[in-house]
Amino acid sequence: MDRVDFKPTPFPQLTGGDTDEAADAYATAPLLNCLLRELAEPMREPGVHRLRTGGRMVRVRGVRRPTAPELYADGAWHRLTHRELVAFIAGELRRSTGVADSALAAEMSDSRDVVAALLRARAAAAPPTDPYLRSEQSLIMGHPYHPAPKARGGGPAAGWLPYAPEAYARFPIELLAVRADLSVEEGDTSALDALGEAPPGYRLLPVHPWQLTLTAARPVIRDALADGRLLRLGPTVRPWYPTAAIRTLYAPEDDLFLKFSLDVRITNDIRRLWKHDLLKLRAADAATGAAFAARRGPAAWLSDRGYRTAGFAFEELAVLVRDGLGRHLVPGATPLLAAALGEGFDGSPLDRLTDPSAWWAAYLRQVVPPVLDAFARHGVVVEAHLQNTVVAVDGSGLPVQALFRDAEGVKLLPGVTRAAGWERLVYCLIVNHLAELAALLAERFPGTDPWPAVRRELLRHDTGPGPTALPEIAALLASPTLPGKTNLLLRWTDADGADARYTPLPNPLAAP
Template sequence: MYPSSPAETEVADELAAVRPDLVSGYAAALPGARAAVLTRLWRALTHEPLPWVERRDRDGAGMTLRLRDGRRLHGPTPDPYATAAYVTTVELGGTVHDDPARLLTDLAVPHGGSFTAEVAHSSASLALSRAAQVPWPDEWPVTDWEWEQRVVDGHPYHPNCRARPGFSVAEQLGYAPEHRPVVQLGLVPVPAEAALVAGDWPDELRDGARVLLPVHPWQAAHVLKRPYGGDLHGFAARPLMSLRTLALPGGPHVKTALSARLTSSVRDISVGSVTSSAVLSAFAQRLAERTDGLLHVTRTLGAATDGTPELAAVLRESPRIHAGPGEQVVPVASLTTTGLTESASWLAEFARLTLTVGMRLLDLGVALEAHGQNLLVVLDSTGAPRRLVYRDLADIRVSPERLARHGIEISALPERILTDDVTALRRKLFGSLVAGTLAATAGSGPALGAALDACVRELPRTPDTGALRETAVPAKALTLMRLTPGRTGDQWAELPNPLL
C-alpha cells in the first residue's frame, strides 16, 4: 500500500531516513490505520449535530446521510460504541472512499482544512505506531509505565486519535509512549522570587535560590527555544499515555507543559491550575473517604511555574502506590490488552464498580471526567476489579449545591469547575464514563448494553440514575468541536442508549 496523502508521504520519507527498517511495515499498516480513523470519523458523521448534515436514513444496507448541498453519503450501519475498525469504505456521490482525509477533502465542509490535515496526520502516525510495535511479554507488566505504553491506537473514538502535528517522525519515535522510549527531561532554573510554587516542591528540584522546572525536550526545542539549565542534570523518564506526563524512576509522575495540539487541545499548564492544585488535591482526598474505600485519588505533590503556561510542571504520586500485595493498577485504556474484557461477567463487574463510584460521587456533587486515561482500576491476583484510582483533577465539575446538601464544605476551589447545572454534571460523568470508559472497554453497543443491564438496576433510584436508564447518552462532539473555530468549551452529541 502506497501513501496517498502528503502526511503519509512525509512520514514515509522521514522513515526512510531515520528508520528504514520500518518502511515496509509502515506501508503495510496504512490500510488498517485508515480504516481505524475512518471508523471514528463515521461515528461523528452519523451522530454529531453537524450543521451540513440534513438527515440520516437507516436502511437494510446501512445508513445514508443527506447533505445540505444535495449529495448523499452512504456507509455501514453505525455502532457509535464500536472500537474495532468496521468501516473500510464509504460512498459519497458515487465515489468510494477508503481514506478519511480524502473523504473530508471531497466533503469540503466549512472550516475543514485544518481538521482534514490533522486526520491525515492521524492515519499516518497510527500506521507508524503500529509498524513499530514488538510483542510484549506474556506476563503482566511490573511497572506503571509499561501498562501505559501498551495503548497503541490512542483515543478510541476521536478521528485525531494519533494526530501529532509539529512532531517529526524522529520525535514521535523518541517521545511517544507506544514507541517505548526513555525521554531525557531537562531542568530550567527560575529565580525563587519569580516562581509560583504550590504544595511541596522537592529539594532535588531546587538549586539554592532557584526553582528547577522539568521541561520536555520537545517544548524546549520548539516553544521555549532555549537550551537546558547549563550543567544541571535532568531526569531519564518514561512517557505515559498523555505523552507530556512521564514516570520518574522509582518515583512520582511529572506532568510537563507541552504546547502542541494533541487530539483536540493544546496541552500546556495554566497558571490557575498550578495555584489551585494543592487545594483541589486536598478536596479530592476528603471526597474519596466517602466511597468506602472503593476510590483512591492520586495526590498532587507539588506544582510550579514561571508564571507562563509554557513553562510549568506538576508532580503527582504514582497510582501504583494504591496496589496491595499481588494487585495491579491498570489504566482503563489498557484493559483491552489483558484479555479480561472478553468475559461478559467481568465487564458487568467492572461496570458495577465504576458506576457505583461514579454515581455516588455525582450524588455528593462531583462529576469525574472518568475516561480511560484518567481512570485506573485495581485488579486482584485473579484479575477481578476491586477498587478505582483517579488522577488529574483539572476537568472535574463540582456542584456547591449538592455538596452543601451533604454537609461538605468547599473553599478556594477554582470558579471554572463549579456548576449546579444538572445537564453539565451528567454530561461530564456520563460522557466520559459511559460513552467513553465503559463503551471502549466493552467494544460494541450490544456488549455495553449487556454490561449496563447487569448492574444499573442495582443502583440507588435517584434522578441521576433515572437519566442514565432512560435518556440518550451524551458524548463530546469531537469532530464538531474541531470544525467550530472561535468557540470554546465542549459541544455534545446524543448517542442511543444501549439500555433502551
C-alpha cells in the same frame, strides 16, 4: 452485506505496504465513528447511513470500529481511501457548518501518518515488561470518537517520536534551575527537589525535553537562560516513561507522575498547563481527595499535589506533581489503564475470559459508585473517562479497585450548574467509558448484553434516604438519548477544547 469488524492487534509486526494498510485502518475507524455520530443517521440496511446534509449515502463494515467506507454515487458503491475519506468529510463539514476552511483536514492526515510512524517504530522496539506501563503505551488508535486522535502538531516524526508512549519510549527529563525569587509554586512540590541538586539561590525545575525543544528559542526562555534567571543542569539519571497522555511521565522507581506543559495540539487542545487551571487546581484536588477519602476505600484519587514554575514563563515551564500508584493500590493488585482494554494489549485480563458476566459486574462495582458518590455527596464531577481511569485487578484478572486522576478536568458545584455537571458526568462515565467497554464485550462475546448490569449498578444509587441517592438516575434510565460529544464539529469550527457540545445518541440504558 457481511459484517466484518476491524480488530486492531495489540502489537502489530508490520513492514512496508502492510504498515500503510494498517495505518489507514487505524485512522479510518475513529474518523468514521465521528462522521456517523455527528453528520449521519442509520438506514435499515446494515452498515448504511445517510448524511443529514445533502442526503448522500455511506456504507461501512463493522460497528465498534467501522472500516472499508464506501460512497454511493452513479448507481454504485465506490470504495474510499483514507485520503478520499478526509476530502469527503471536509466537504460535508463545509456544507453543514458554513465554515469554508479548517486546519482539521491537515490534522486528520497527520494523525494517519503518525500511526504509520508508530507502527514502524513499535516493530523495531520491545514493549515494557511491566503490565501497567504496557497498558499506558498501547493506544495506537487512541480516542475512538475523535477525527485526529494521533495528530502531533504536524511536525516531522524525528521531533516527536522519541517521546511517543506508543513507540515504547522512555527517556530522561531535563533539569533546569530557576532563581528562587522567581520561582512560583503551590501545594506540595517537595518530590521535585529529590530529582537533582539546584545551586544555592535556585529551585529545581524539571521540564519535558520535547517542551524545552519547542520553547527554548522563544525570547522569554532564551533570555532567561542567557542572563542566569534559568540554568540548564542536564538530564536526570533515570529514564521516565510517557503515559497515554503523552505529557504526563511516570518514574516507576520513584513511583511518581509529573505532568508538563506541551505546546502541541493533541486531540482538542494545546496541551499547556494553563494558568487559570493551575490557580484552581488546589481547590479541585482537595475537594476530590476529600470525597474519595470519605468513602474509606477501595477507590482512590491520585492527587495532583502541587505545581512549580517560573513566574516569567508561568505556563511554558509549569510542572505538576501527581501521586504515584503504590501508596493507593490494594495489596497484590495490578493497575491497568482502562482505555487500553478497548484496544487490547499483551496481558489484558479480557483475554482470559470465556464468560464476561462476573468480570463486568466487578468492574462496574469498582468504577461506578465512587463517581456517583462524589457527585451526590460532595458536588464533585470527576472526569471519569477511559484515559483518566486506572483499574486494578487481582491475580485472576478480576477488578478489585478503581483509581482516578486529573484534577484539571474536575468540575465543582456550584461552579457549574448541577445539570451541566451531571451531563458531563454522564458523557465521561457512561458514553465515553462504559459504552465503549460494553460494545467491546458484546463484540468479543456474541450474545452478551452488558447493559442490564449497568442498569442494576445505577439503580443502587437511584432513591433512598441516604446522601448517595441521585434523583437524576431515574431520568437517565428513562431518557431515550445520551449526550455524545461532537469532537468532529468542535475541531472543524476551532472551538475551545473545554467548550463541550453534545449530540443526542440512542440510550441503551432506556427500558424497552
